Amino acid sequence: MPQPANPEPAPDFDSMLSRKFGPEVANYFSGSPLNRVGFLRHDHTFLSQALRHPSTQFLLCKDLQPLLHATQPGRLGFVKHAVVEPVMGEDPYASTEADIMAVWNSTTYTPQMIFLGIDEKAAEGLRYKNKKNTYSGAPYFAVDVTPRASVKAACEKLIEGLEAKGLGFATGRVMDIEAHDAAIYAEARQLLDWNARNPFCAQCGQPTLSVNGGFKRTCPPKDLARAGSGTAGTLSTTAAAPVDETERPPCATRKGVSNVSFPRTDPTVIMAVANHAGDKLLLGRQKRWPPHWYSTLAGFAEPAESIEEAVRREVYEEAGVYVGRVVIHSTQPWPYPANLMIGAVGQATPEGERIDLGNDPELDDAKWFDFGEVREALRVGTSGLGEEAGPEYKEGGLRLPPSTAIAHQLMVSVVNGFVSAQPKM
Known part of the structure; x- marks a missing residue:
């Protein structure tokens, strides 16, 4: 089987470093065409607009394996929002992160989604302006459509529809797709896998919530799943004092700068x-x-x-x-x-x-x-x-x-x- 070419390295300008050490070497799984704009991952206004923009591309993964293009060997198969919406449900970025945590229920399953970045070279893309700068490009997301929990039927229906159109998911290690697609998939796979492996807080053992576009996990102070369970996070010695059963036990990760869990490399x-x-x-x-x-x-x-x-x-x-x-x-x-x-x-x-x-x-x-x-x-x-x-x-x-x-x-x-x-x- 012919091997795909490695990505092009950074431009080799005439510089002290290039003259002394030669051109940079770029390896497979690097060379992503996306600007990750990591500083926008916390901006739910941006993410909400990106989610539904006509230029937005979604990479679907089942059991961490990516969807492949139906007619172009060596390319990933991307879909639009309308295809994946039945699995994703309501806009997960319609509320702020603080509002989401206030009503979070750890027993409610939501398919994992990762914001991968924007393709600034796209002919038609989202144009978003924050307080200081304007960013333009086609947004990219990865979504886990593995059939499970409450979305099992919806995911199975989605997959059946894709297969009817000749699309399918890769098998084995994905080492034979075009280099830029491989870099996009590498980011998606690693973040989807990390989120799946870290559903609980390492300090207190309670369920964690994926935030920041899928690049962090936090241990919320409340969980609606605790309501009516009789396991109040804070017990009072005064019988008349109200008890908020949704409060969780104290956790060291909610203090200072160490209030989140970051992806492992x-x-x-x-x-x-x-x-x-x-x-x-x-x-x-x-x-x-x-x-x-x-x-x-x-x-x-x-x-x-x-x-x-x-x-x-x-x-x-x-x-x-x-x-x-x-x-x-x-x-x-x-x-x-x-x-x-x-x-x-x-x-x-x-x-x-x-x-x-x-x-x-x-x-x-x-x-x-x-x-x-x-x-x-x-x-x-x-x-x-x-x-x-x-x-x-x-x-x-x-x-x-x-x-x-x-x-x-x-x-x-x-x-x-x-x-x-x-x-x-």
Whole structure:
């Protein structure tokens, strides 16, 4: 299957940075065409107008899988407000956030919705002016239409209607759609998944409410679901004193600046490690991978650890190799479920190149590969997991990840001169 192209990097103006470090590298799942205008997420007047504007696009997700275009392979399928309105119900932004919390009932199910941003290049878009500036663009939202709870029937009817028109939802990891669509989906998936994983307050255990366009969750002081339950949040010693049963127990998250829960992103290091001579690359493989398939090493950064330290620790733990100098190459948002892949290039110390897999059993094998062998594999032996390599690939040769993987970009960089400064490809 042909791999989609990676997004275009930022414009490479003649600058000190571009002259010294070369052009920026943009990886798959980055390069979103949307301006997130995060400072407007709390503005319910803006969100309400954006919700119903004729230019607004809705990305529907079922079980976190996106709707695909019916006739354009590699593109997402977006719908208009009229299509998704039966599932969404009334305008969720018709009231202010404070008013919504005052009448919030945790037992009432509402499909999760995320405000993704605006496409400022759209020919026809919403024009919104706040106190200081005017913002123009086509708004984008993501909506979870997984059939469940009170909207189960409405979601099933919606999905049946889409399927009757030839539309369907993706299966498996979505790595074969156009780059800009992939970036939009990555934002949608990560926020939908985070909201689904965090329905309760980590401090008091009470249900939380999604706010700020889906980018925060708060622990409201009241919940109408408590009315009549006999579980008053505040008990009085005076029998005549009224008791508001909707009040919830005190929670530390309602005080100071820590009054909300923010989306989680897990920093992960992934590194191409060259030997000290600068002519071999360290690659490893997991047992579950296809035969002859190798990639760069990777692992989670730990608390109180710099990225450089994380690179050195992970390489030592997994392969027993000692790394000296480390430089950051590029990064990649990875929405499975919430990683930021921080790509780095490292170089082994002169006496630290011996491979030892005895520290951590994660790898099935690790080897030093000549740059030439890696370059040839990058030319003929790349594909997605479970897919066939190119027609020039010879059985038994090295297999590597596709161009949409940051590991691929790291390997290309190293074997083409990032380390040796002598381009060979």
